Amino acid sequence: MVIDAFGQALLNFLSPNLWLFMGMGIAAGLIFGIIPTTGALLALSLFLPFLFTMTAEQALPLLVAIGSVIFTGGAVTSILLGVPGTVPNAATVLDGYPMTQKGEGGRALGAGLVGSAVGGTGTAVLALLLVPLLLPMVMTLRSADMVFLVLMGICFIAVLSGGSMLRGLISGALGLLLSLVGFQQVTAVDRFTFGSVYLYDGFTMVALAMGIFAIPEALSLAVKGGSIARSTDIVVGWKGLFQGARDVFRNRFLVFQSSAIGFIVGVIPGIGALVSTFVSYGMAKQRSKYPEKFGTGVVEGVIAPECANNGKEGGALLTTLALGIPGSAEGVLILAAMMLVGLTPGPEMLTKHLDLSLTLMLVVIAANIVAVMICLPLASYMTRIAKVPSRILAPLVLTIVVVATYAYAEEFKDVIVLLIFGAVGLVLKQFGFNRPGVVLGFVLGRLFEKYLFLALALDGVTFFMRPISLILIAIIIGVFVFSPAKKAFQRRRVVEKA
Amino acid sequence: MKMTGAAYMLMIFMALMVALVAYSLGMAHYKSKLLPVVLGSAVFLMSGLELWRTMTRRKPARSAEEAEESEKKSSWSGYLSNGAWLTGFILVTYLLGFLVAMPLFLISYTRWLGTRWLTAIVIAAATSGVMYGVFEAAMQIELYRGVLFD
Numbered sequence: 001m002v003i004d005a006f007g008q009a010l011l012n013f014l015s016p017n018l019w020l021f022m023g024m025g026i027a028a029g030l031i032f033g034i035i036p037t038t039g040a041l042l043a044l045s046l047f048l049p050f051l052f053t054m055t056a057e058q059a060l061p062l063l064v065a066i067g068s069v070i071f072t073g074g075a076v077t078s079i080l081l082g083v084p085g086t087v088p089n090a091a092t093v094l095d096g097y098p099m100t101q102k103g104e105g106g107r108a109l110g111a112g113l114v115g116s117a118v119g120g121t122g123t124a125v126l127a128l129l130l131v132p133l134l135l136p137m138v139m140t141l142r143s144a145d146m147v148f149l150v151l152m153g154i155c156f157i158a159v160l161s162g163g164s165m166l167r168g169l170i171s172g173a174l175g176l177l178l179s180l181v182g183f184q185q186v187t188a189v190d191r192f193t194f195g196s197v198y199l200y201d202g203f204t205m206v207a208l209a210m211g212i213f214a215i216p217e218a219l220s221l222a223v224k225g226g227s228i229a230r231s232t233d234i235v236v237g238w239k240g241l242f243q244g245a246r247d248v249f250r251n252r253f254l255v256f257q258s259s260a261i262g263f264i265v266g267v268i269p270g271i272g273a274l275v276s277t278f279v280s281y282g283m284a285k286q287r288s289k290y291p292e293k294f295g296t297g298v299v300e301g302v303i304a305p306e307c308a309n310n311g312k313e314g315g316a317l318l319t320t321l322a323l324g325i326p327g328s329a330e331g332v333l334i335l336a337a338m339m340l341v342g343l344t345p346g347p348e349m350l351t352k353h354l355d356l357s358l359t360l361m362l363v364v365i366a367a368n369i370v371a372v373m374i375c376l377p378l379a380s381y382m383t384r385i386a387k388v389p390s391r392i393l394a395p396l397v398l399t400i401v402v403v404a405t406y407a408y409a410e411e412f413k414d415v416i417v418l419l420i421f422g423a424v425g426l427v428l429k430q431f432g433f434n435r436p437g438v439v440l441g442f443v444l445g446r447l448f449e450k451y452l453f454l455a456l457a458l459d460g461v462t463f464f465m466r467p468i469s470l471i472l473i474a475i476i477i478g479v480f481v482f483s484p485a486k487k488a489f490q491r492r493r494v495v496e497k498a
Numbered sequence: 499m500k501m502t503g504a505a506y507m508l509m510i511f512m513a514l515m516v517a518l519v520a521y522s523l524g525m526a527h528y529k530s531k532l533l534p535v536v537l538g539s540a541v542f543l544m545s546g547l548e549l550w551r552t553m554t555r556r557k558p559a560r561s562a563e564e565a566e567e568s569e570k571k572s573s574w575s576g577y578l579s580n581g582a583w584l585t586g587f588i589l590v591t592y593l594l595g596f597l598v599a600m601p602l603f604l605i606s607y608t609r610w611l612g613t614r615w616l617t618a619i620v621i622a623a624a625t626s627g628v629m630y631g632v633f634e635a636a637m638q639i640e641l642y643r644g645v646l647f648d
Contacts, residue, residue: 164548403629412592422584430573
């Protein structure tokens with residue numbers, strides 16, 4: 001079964017159509033990665049409304065390619081301009097920019113880009129190899145297990161992605177509540193529609209996701225104002241680039257260690273790339289013969305975070321595809337995209353659509369390689385994109401968001417819903433609530449309800465008395481115990497240090 | 499104890515959840531009301547707990563607190579004014595449609611954000627043209643014409 005699927009995946013992967021959409025994804029990912037303050041969430045949510053014109057084989061490679069290369073684009077701005085292109089690239093600035101200031105920009109860039117590619121491709125290959133091992137486990141999952149898998153995903157995103165645990169859980173529950181609006185398939189009762197035919201199918205996913213993610217980010221761009229990047233032109237020589245690439249292969253253990261950290265962080269939902277980059281930077285510093293030089297421009301300080309942030313994608317994609325639990329906030333939008341193109345997130349992706357899942361892993365590999373091939377010669381020109389002032393960018397993004405949301409279903413009420421959820425998203429962002437949690441709850445809410453009533457009908461109220469369900473319940477409880485314990489431990493360390 | 503913006507928001511959540519649970523209890527089938535009642539009650543309880551935590555949290559040093567408050571106030575005013583532009587854009591679109599509202603919004607908003615006239619006009623013309631080309635010509639989607647022109 002796996003071999004057949006792999007053969008089909010290879011055929012899919014070689015289709016020019018896939019390369020066209022993957023190419024679009026790579027271009028968009030690099031551009032949004034290079035422009036500081038935009039990032040993956042805005043890039044992915046902007047594409048959601050266009051997915052209705054695409055098949056799953058077009059839409060998913062496009063989005064997966066964006067997610068795969070966005071940190072590669074971010075590395076260019078971080079190293080050459082000293083401004084993190086995306087938040088997880090912040091660790092790269094620590095040594096990347098000092099190297100540029102010392103005249104070693106080419107070497108830093110070569111190391112960062114090649115490190116990104118090696119981390120990204122290595123972990124995607126590992127994800128591919130793990131599929132046959134995961135497949136038997138996934139095939140034993142039943143409705144009861146799916147109920148707890150969905151709950152686990154929401155709890156992980158809510159609890160582990162930073163901020164207050166309670167606010168994270170409130171956000172996830174609010175998302176689940178939002179998904180209940182509309183016609184309920186189990187009973188044929190319409191809930192919270194207040195007689196509106198428009199609400200019969202529930203809120204449009206595109207309007208809700210764009211409102212919660214894209215509108216607050218676009219308004220943020222306008223409020224911050226100015227151009228984030230400084231206006232210096234940097235010329236990057238091939239000699240330096242090759243030297244940086246050689247540095248990556250000379251530091252094989254560091255590459256392996258950082259990619260492994262990225263992969264593990266990616267597999268665990270909700271932790272995010274920022275943690276992986278700083279953990280791998282910290283470990284590289286700890287293991288270094290000259291830790292005191294970190295932060296002054298050492299090449300290991302560039303390789304470690306870049307391997308980790310791209311390495312995270314392989315792990316995150318595996319969890320997103322195999323279990324329907326997003327490995328990161330961006331994964332929430334990949335799940336939303338799956339629903340928009342008619343796929344059911346979760347084990348079906350490794351059973352019914354195994355070839356597509358394997359194709360997506362090949363896309364991660366190819367996207368990483370192509371992105372580096374584009375960035376190496378063009379990096380110094382690409383930094384000019386980072387200088388687009390937000391007074392131009394913000395109106396453009398807002399216009400695209402509004403028009404694209406309308407175009408998704410040619411329904412003006414979607415634009416009103418967009419505006420309402422834009423305001424909700426802004427308030428949630430300002431008060432430290434968990435926006436990915438809300439959207440994940442919304443995306444998985446209907447599946448959760450379906451599996452819950454199916455499990456109740458099949459196994460009665462003791463439906464959770466199955467080994468896998470009990471393990472999942474134990475993991476969920478573990479997350480709740482682990483998170484406050486970790487915070488208390490960190491607080492104690494800070495007090496002890498003081 | 500101090501009432502912050504987050505505290506007001508949590509109180510709004512609690513009030514909304516009371517209304518939601520009360521409304522859900524009136525639903526005909528137990529399968530319809532099960533999740534709304536359970537989730538609504540959970541959000542109510544968690545919001546109450548978080549409200550208590552927010553209000554009893556130790557106050558930061560006065561100067562830091564003032565700085566944080568003033569920073570939040572200035573960003574809120576920025577969000578409100580930019581949000582008003584977006585609301586205006588949607589309102590004009592509702593009345594006159596995208597083809598009129600889009601260039602109007604782009605020229606006036608980019609000018610308001612400090613762009614020069616010529617740049618604003620070029621951006622508005624180019625964006626409107628691209629949007630028309632992509633949606634109307636390529637994707638065959640008729641952009642909303644507005645209640646006055648429809």
